[in-house]
Structures are given as C-alpha cells and as structure tokens.
Amino acid sequence: MPPLLSSLAARLAAGLRRALAYARASRRRTWLLAILALPMALVLYTLALIPFTPSISDITKAKTERPAQLISADGKVLSEYRWANREWVALNRVAPHVVNALIATEDHRFYEHWGMDWRRTASSVVHTLRGDPQGGSTITQQLARNLFPEEIGRSRTITRKLKEAITAIKIEMYYSKDEILETYLNTVPFLYNAFGIEMAARTYFDKSADKLNLLESATLIGMLKGTAYYNPVMNPERAQARRNTVLAQMVKRDKLDKAQFDTLQKRPLRLDFERQTEATGLAPHFAQQLRKTLIAWADANGYSLHADGLMVHTTIDSRLQAMANQAVAKQGRQLQGIADTAWAQRSAWNPQSDLVQDFVRDSSEYRTAVEQGATPDEALKTLLADTAFMRTLRQNKTRVQAGFMAMDPVTGKVLAWVGSRDFGQDPFDHVQQARRQPGSTFKPFVYGAAFEQGALPDDTLMDEAVEIPLGGGQVWRPTDGGPPSDAPMTLADGLALSKNTITAQLMHKVGPARVAELAQAMGVRESKLELVPSLALGTSPVTLREMVTAYSTIANAGRYVSPVLITRIEDRHGKVLQTFTPPAAEKVLPTGAAQTLRAAMRGVIDKGTGRAIRSRYGIQGDVAGKTGTTQDNTDGWFILMHPRVVAGAWVGFNDGRVTLRSDYWGQGAHSALPMVGDFVQQAFRSQVLDGKDRFIDEEDTSAMGNAMAGMRNWVMELFGRDAPGQPPAGGAYPSPLPPGTLPPVIREPDQPEAPAQRGPAPPAEQMVLPPPPLLPPMPPSVSIPPPGSVQVPGAETPP
The missing domain is CATH 1.10.3810.10 (Biosynthetic peptidoglycan transglycosylase-like)
Known part of the structure; x- marks a missing residue:
C-alpha cells in the first residue's frame, strides 16, 4: 500500500476507535444517570403519594373504633352502627x-x-x-x-x-x-x-x-x-x-x-359450624332508615358514624317498642299458621295453576336456568318437579308480613317502629318503603272534607243502590258486602259501619280534588293520589307512615306535625353537637271539622268495625280509629287514635297476588286490629301511657272556622235540610263528575265484610276510562334537619 494511503487508513482507524470509545463512555454515563435517576424518581413519587394515604388521625380512629349508638328516649341502646x-x-x-x-x-x-x-x-x-x-x-x-x-x-x-x-x-x-x-x-x-x-x-x-x-x-x-x-x-x-x-x-x-x-397433622378437621347472626337491636328497621341520613350528617360535620362513638338520641320509647315487637310477633305467628294451612291445600298451591307457574317464572332459579340454555318450558317443567324448590318457593311467597308504627300526635315523636315480622328474614321496611292500598282507612279524608264544607255527623243520605254518572255513558256503581237497607243513614253511621254507598255519595258531593288535597295536607305527602271517585275507598297506594301521620293530624285537632325521629346528637363524651327542634304545627283542617271527624270516628270503636278494641281488649279510654281492607283481602289495616298516641298496623304479603284466603282473617278488623289492640292494652296496663287521657275539644277561633260556621247556619236557614251533606229534594245527584279511571271498589269488614271485586272486566256500560293526570305531590312541609326526617322512596312490591 502506498505510504499516503497507509497513513490515511491509520488516521481513519484511530478516529473510529476514538469515536467508539466516546460512544461507549456516553452509554455508560447514560446508563449511570438512568440508574441514579430511577431511585430518585421512586423517592419523589413516594413522597407525592403520602398525602393520598390515610392520615395519623384516620389510623387513630381505626384503632379505637367506636360505632355510633342509637339511644331510646328512656336511655336504652337500640342499635349500633358497626362496620x-x-x-x-x-x-x-x-x-x-x-x-x-x-x-x-x-x-x-x-x-x-x-x-x-x-x-x-x-x-x-x-x-x-x-x-x-x-x-x-x-x-x-x-x-x-x-x-x-x-x-x-x-x-x-x-x-x-x-x-x-x-x-x-x-x-x-x-x-x-x-x-x-x-x-x-x-x-x-x-x-x-x-x-x-x-x-x-x-x-x-x-x-x-x-x-x-x-x-x-x-x-x-x-x-x-x-x-x-x-x-x-x-x-x-x-x-x-x-x-x-x-x-x-x-x-x-x-x-x-x-x-x-x-x-x-394426622388429626381430622373437626368443626362446630354455626352462622352468627348480627345483633339487630330493638328497632332494626328504624335504625336502618336513619343510617343514610346519619352518615350524611357525620360526613358534613367531620365525624365517622362507625368510629367516633357518636350517641344519637331518638324519640323511640324502648318499652313501647318492645310491646310493638311482641304484638306484631304474636299476631304474625297466628296469621302465619292460617296462611300455611290455606296454602298447603292442593287447591291453593297447584303446580298447574297460572298463579303458581307465574311465581316460578319470577324466581331467580328460573332465570338462571334459561340463561344457561334451557328453554322456558324446560326450565318451568324442571322447577315444578323439584319438590324442595317448590316448598321453599311456597314458604317465601306465603310468608305473612306486617308493619307497625306509633307516634305522639301532639309532639310528632315516633314512639315505636316495626318494619316487618323479622328483620333477618325480611329487612324490607313496610312502614316507610311499602306502598299499599289503604282501603277504608282512607275514608276519613272524605268525611273530613265534607265536615270542612259544613256537613254534620247527623246529616243523612239514603243507603241505597248508587249509580253515579261519569259522563259519556259511564256509570260507577259502588256496593257493600250486603244489599243496601234503602233507609236513611247518618254520616256518622256511614263512617262507623264503613258504608261504601254513603262514602261514594259524599265523595261525589265533595269532589276527588278536595279529598286528595286534604289527605296530602294532613300527612299523605309522598305518595301520588289519583283524582278519581273511587279514591274515597282507598285505591291509591300509600305508606303506613303517611297514614299514621295523617291520623295524628285528626287526633291533634287538625294540626299537622311532621314525624320526629331524632332529638339530639352527642359526641362520645356527652357534648351536644346538634339539637333537632320539631317544626311548628301546621293548621291544615279547621278545628271544628277535625273535632267533628274525630268524634265520628269514635263510633268506629263504639259500635262499628273496630268494636273489638273494647269487647276483646277491654280498652275503655277515649279512643277513635278506622279499619281498612282491600280487594280480595290483600291488605288489612287498622289505625287507632288516643290523645297521646296514634298507632297503626298493616298486614299482608310482599306479593300482592297472595292473600290469607280467608274472608274473615283477611279483614283489617281481624288481621291488623289485634296488633294495635294488644299494643295499646299493654301500654295502658303498664302505665307507660295513661289510658285516662281524653281528647279535649277546643273552640275554633280561626277566621276560617267562624266563616264556615256562618255559612252553615245561612244555608240551613235558607234551604232547611237541603244542606251540604244531604241529597237535594227528589234524590237527584249533582251533575256528573269529569270522566276518570275508577279503580276496583273496596269494601269494608264487619258487615260482614265482602272482599272488593277486581275480577273480570265490567260490562260495557261500566267500562272505565283512561286515568286523569295524577295529583302532584304537595310541597314538603318544614321539617327538622336531615337526621330528623328520613324519606326513602317506597314500592308496592319489595325487591
């Protein structure tokens, strides 16, 4: 190779070696920097995460976990809110x-x-x-x-x-x-x-x-x-x-x-297994209703419901709560025996019946079988042949349920709350969540509206077959358990004996709109009411809490008081964190009309459908009330009023297609009344409540009350007996009401009571029309802050 080329090649080789050496050194520096940067980044990232981990105070609370306690008005622990x-x-x-x-x-x-x-x-x-x-x-x-x-x-x-x-x-x-x-x-x-x-x-x-x-x-x-x-x-x-x-x-x-x-290691495994039931306390449904509200309060005020040892003082009286639990359990067992006997019969629980097959199709086992590839017919056939499944299905479907609530009508304090027969079996709350047809317990709103307009208890209407024209050729024909007497009957007797014919005529005069407006003002403030004539007979579903509250308005001489559940919340050391003052009472019905209605409802107890309160339970105090039974004896109701307690009970089944299959036991007078009667009897005997308390009539000094009295006197002087609450001469009724849907007629017990008739579609001349617009709920009244009022949307059939 020529010297020049050799020198050039040497220089190039040397340059290449220097470049390679530099590159290797650069890579080493890069890797070194990367290796050094990785832990630095990890450290920085770790430091950044510290604020997002539990604080020392959170750790302290977790270590010293003290669940909030729910305390009764008489100082007993009702429940604890544990994690x-x-x-x-x-x-x-x-x-x-x-x-x-x-x-x-x-x-x-x-x-x-x-x-x-x-x-x-x-x-x-x-x-x-x-x-x-x-x-x-x-x-x-x-x-x-x-x-x-x-x-x-x-x-x-x-x-x-x-x-x-x-x-x-x-x-x-x-x-x-x-x-x-x-x-x-x-x-x-x-x-x-x-x-x-x-x-x-x-x-x-x-x-x-x-x-x-x-x-x-x-x-x-x-x-x-x-x-x-x-x-x-x-x-x-x-x-x-x-x-x-x-x-x-x-x-x-x-x-x-x-x-x-x-x-x-050779020893066998030996177990003594038994599931542990969580302690539910005296009022588990009540505690459950308050849980969400209390959690919201605790969050808003910087506390933990499960760890800070809060003491929530409630209005529940532990003695009355225990009596209510006992009354519901006792009557529930008796009714369950009746239901078991009735539904064990082949004619009732027949696998070939459409109803039983519908129950099977509604089950989770049926849905699972279909999802796994079985045809609907195969799944149905297999489950109908499964003896164990069918037995369990019958037990679940035919389990009698009940709800019970008692409150002080003057203060609004809730004294007892039983949401079902057994919280462990059925945590669904039949006081606040379940909406069911109230039947004849709704009738007092019709009579209250009539008394407000000037009618008197001794005004009479004819107990005769009633045909109320609705316009467009439509006619409503409400009936009772037996034929009408074709004789005059006072409004007081019509209410005491729960006569549908009398109530329907009165509703026709007053109008559904006013009845619904009054019912909502008195306490039915969450459920929608249909503006139809048969609303008078309790065809719009409501909650037991609403009905007990509304009856408390009657007992309190027309003054509505929102139910009170909590009085105060304290910390673990007894320091008061917040006090809940009940809202002022609202005057929603003139005193005179409310007292007239209350007096008429005494007749229900003295001589009407609720007379077992005196004859069977020996309650001789100043009480009034109303029974209620719905179509096919699906729902049984009874609400009793006393000067210092209003107690109401509902009895039925979670599935409205199931009944007690008894025209006697299905009536509210025989299913729900014993729960209330037993409760009040125990409360009077133990002197937790004073059975000698009496309602005291007040003088209505309001301008509205005086105006109504003057109107009544003027009408009486001008028209004689053709006054409000009395049919015009010749027995003609007012002009037809606007067309509207007429849900099934509901009849009332102890006539003897005949179950309401839903049955097949009515003849052409009785065909119902599309429903009118629903009455919008009234604006909520002034209520105590969140813990004092729990409002949970309900459903007619629980999940």
Whole structure:
C-alpha cells in the first residue's frame, strides 16, 4: 500500500476507535444517570403519594373504633352502627396459639422490622419475575389493607404497594407491636359475615377466641391465605392441608415440637359450624332508615358514624317498642299458621295453576336456568318437579308480613317502629318503603272534607243502590258486602259501619280534588293520589307512615306535625353537637271539622268495625280509629287514635297476588286490629301511657272556622235540610263528575265484610276510562334537619 494511503487508513482507524470509545463512555454515563435517576424518581413519587394515604388521625380512629349508638328516649341502646359483624377482643383474650401461628406463617420477623420486611420484599420480587408470584406483605401491611381497603385497594400495581408501605410505616410509628396484632386479629374477615378472631371462633368452633386449641388456631390462621379457597366448611381437604402447613411453619420457627407436629397433622378437621347472626337491636328497621341520613350528617360535620362513638338520641320509647315487637310477633305467628294451612291445600298451591307457574317464572332459579340454555318450558317443567324448590318457593311467597308504627300526635315523636315480622328474614321496611292500598282507612279524608264544607255527623243520605254518572255513558256503581237497607243513614253511621254507598255519595258531593288535597295536607305527602271517585275507598297506594301521620293530624285537632325521629346528637363524651327542634304545627283542617271527624270516628270503636278494641281488649279510654281492607283481602289495616298516641298496623304479603284466603282473617278488623289492640292494652296496663287521657275539644277561633260556621247556619236557614251533606229534594245527584279511571271498589269488614271485586272486566256500560293526570305531590312541609326526617322512596312490591 502506498505510504499516503497507509497513513490515511491509520488516521481513519484511530478516529473510529476514538469515536467508539466516546460512544461507549456516553452509554455508560447514560446508563449511570438512568440508574441514579430511577431511585430518585421512586423517592419523589413516594413522597407525592403520602398525602393520598390515610392520615395519623384516620389510623387513630381505626384503632379505637367506636360505632355510633342509637339511644331510646328512656336511655336504652337500640342499635349500633358497626362496620361489620364483629366483637372486639383484647390480645390477652386471644389464645396464644393464634398469635404464634400468625407470626410463624405470615411474618416471622414481625418483631424485628418497622412495617416493611425488605428481605421478604426482595425475595417476593425475585420469585415473581421467575413466574412464581409470592406475597411479600408483612402483618402491618396486611393490616393497612384491612383498615383502609378503599384508600389502598388490592390491585397489583406499584402505586398500591407504595401506598401500602407508607401506611404500614405510619401504623408502626403510632401502634405498638401488640396493638398491631390486636387490631389485625380483630379486623380480618373469615367469611359468613364473621369479622375478627372472636366471631370466627364462634362461627367455626362455637367457642370464644381464648378457648381455641392449637389445631383450631392453625385452621383459622390458615384461612388467611385465601378464605374462600381454604374454607373449612366447603373445602375441608384443602383447609386441613393448609392447617398442616401452618403447623409445619410453627415447627420451623420453634413454636412447635416436631414430635407434636407428627401427631397433630394426622388429626381430622373437626368443626362446630354455626352462622352468627348480627345483633339487630330493638328497632332494626328504624335504625336502618336513619343510617343514610346519619352518615350524611357525620360526613358534613367531620365525624365517622362507625368510629367516633357518636350517641344519637331518638324519640323511640324502648318499652313501647318492645310491646310493638311482641304484638306484631304474636299476631304474625297466628296469621302465619292460617296462611300455611290455606296454602298447603292442593287447591291453593297447584303446580298447574297460572298463579303458581307465574311465581316460578319470577324466581331467580328460573332465570338462571334459561340463561344457561334451557328453554322456558324446560326450565318451568324442571322447577315444578323439584319438590324442595317448590316448598321453599311456597314458604317465601306465603310468608305473612306486617308493619307497625306509633307516634305522639301532639309532639310528632315516633314512639315505636316495626318494619316487618323479622328483620333477618325480611329487612324490607313496610312502614316507610311499602306502598299499599289503604282501603277504608282512607275514608276519613272524605268525611273530613265534607265536615270542612259544613256537613254534620247527623246529616243523612239514603243507603241505597248508587249509580253515579261519569259522563259519556259511564256509570260507577259502588256496593257493600250486603244489599243496601234503602233507609236513611247518618254520616256518622256511614263512617262507623264503613258504608261504601254513603262514602261514594259524599265523595261525589265533595269532589276527588278536595279529598286528595286534604289527605296530602294532613300527612299523605309522598305518595301520588289519583283524582278519581273511587279514591274515597282507598285505591291509591300509600305508606303506613303517611297514614299514621295523617291520623295524628285528626287526633291533634287538625294540626299537622311532621314525624320526629331524632332529638339530639352527642359526641362520645356527652357534648351536644346538634339539637333537632320539631317544626311548628301546621293548621291544615279547621278545628271544628277535625273535632267533628274525630268524634265520628269514635263510633268506629263504639259500635262499628273496630268494636273489638273494647269487647276483646277491654280498652275503655277515649279512643277513635278506622279499619281498612282491600280487594280480595290483600291488605288489612287498622289505625287507632288516643290523645297521646296514634298507632297503626298493616298486614299482608310482599306479593300482592297472595292473600290469607280467608274472608274473615283477611279483614283489617281481624288481621291488623289485634296488633294495635294488644299494643295499646299493654301500654295502658303498664302505665307507660295513661289510658285516662281524653281528647279535649277546643273552640275554633280561626277566621276560617267562624266563616264556615256562618255559612252553615245561612244555608240551613235558607234551604232547611237541603244542606251540604244531604241529597237535594227528589234524590237527584249533582251533575256528573269529569270522566276518570275508577279503580276496583273496596269494601269494608264487619258487615260482614265482602272482599272488593277486581275480577273480570265490567260490562260495557261500566267500562272505565283512561286515568286523569295524577295529583302532584304537595310541597314538603318544614321539617327538622336531615337526621330528623328520613324519606326513602317506597314500592308496592319489595325487591
């Protein structure tokens, strides 16, 4: 090669070597910078996450969890708002075997680290990279997840692990090691609604946590790796194998002798399993209705309903609540026996009947079978042939339900609240949530509107076949259980005997709009009412709470008082945080009209459909009330008024297609009245309520009352007996009402009562028309702040 070319090649080679050396050095610097930057970034990211982890105050609250208590007016604890079904036990009340098994299996360096076990974490990362994921969390990290599942979560991300580590370090800073163990053992879940070691010991071995032996302790600790997978009830072989693994870990950590292990691992798994029912207290439905409102109040005021030890003082009287519970349970058992006998008959529960087959199609088992590929006919046939399924279906469908509520009509304080026969079986609240047709308990609103317009109790109407023209050739023909007497009947007797013919004529004179307006003003403020003539007979569904409130307006001489549930909230030290003052009473019915209505309703008890209150229960005080029964005896009602208590009950079934199949027991006078009668009888006998209290008539000094009295006198002087509440001469009725839907006629008991007739479509001349617009709900009255008024939308059939 020529010298020139050789020199040039040498220079190029040298330049290339220098370039390569520089590149290699640059890459080394880049990698070095990257390696140094990674931990810096991780540190910065970790610091940024600190504000998004639970604070020290949150950790303190979790450690000293004190659920809010619901306190009765007489100082008894009605309920507690717990996070879960657990009973907290101190560490010295837990068997030592439990602690030894826990530390040996889950975190054998527990007493050496400060929340993070770096050796275990590194080992976990290595195994995970090799495709063998292993947990590296310490007991403290697991506790962080248990205490703050929403803040930390359980996803497999670096963010979750960092938040878990930060929280674990905070816990170690604040808790001692023994406090960490105690809190962990009291918060870990064990399936079957059992939280904490105490409830787990009771659930699986029917003993307390301090009585657990070595094998039982190892079984429960073994479940922590996967409660469902190692469930000793459903997967006993897996649970036993996992138990032996725990025992082996105890041998490895010098907590168990090898010889003892060899003997114990051969022992079979022995359980004494029983689900633990959560304590519900005296008034569980009442407590449940208040829960959402109280949570909202606590959030708005910086408290935790589950941890801050709040004391919520309510209006419930524990003595009256206990009496109400007993009355509902007693009558419910009797009615259930009647229902069981009736529905056990082949003629009632016939698999070939359309009703029973509809029940099957409504079941979750039917839907599941169809979703899994069965044809509807195949699914129906299979389930109808399944004896166990059909027996359970019948029991569920024919379970008698009830609701009961009592309140003070003067103060509005709710004294007793029973939402169903058994909260555990049916948590659906039949006081506040269920909307059912009230039947004849709605009739007082018709008579109240008439008395407001000047009618008197001794005014008469003819008890005769009634045909009320609706226009367009449509006619409404309401009837009673028997033929009419074709004789004059006073309005007082029409109400006492619950005569549909009399009530229908009165409704025709007053008008549905005014009756609905009055009913809403008196307390039916959440349910929509149809503006049709048959509204008089209770065809628009309402809640028991609304009806008891409206009857309290009658008892309180026309003054509406919103139901009061809470009086005050205190902190754990007794400091009053907020007091709830009841709103002022609203005058919604003139005093004279209200007192006239109240007096007429005494007749229901003295000689009418509610006379069993005196004859059977011996209640001789000043009381008034009304029974109610709906079509086919689907719903039974009774509401009783006393100067200091209004008590009402509803009885029926969750499915409106099911009835007691008895024209006698299905009547409100025989189904619902005994609950109220028993309750009031006990309250009077125990002198919790004074049976000698009497209604005191007041003088109506209002301008409206005086104007109505003057109008009445003027009409009487001008027209004689052709006054409001009396048919015009010749028996002609006013001009037809505007067309409207006429829901089924509802008849009332003790005539004897005949069930209302829904049945087939009426003849052409009685065909109903499309419904008119619904009456919009009245604006809500002034009510106490959220905890004092719980408004939960209801439904005619519970989910």
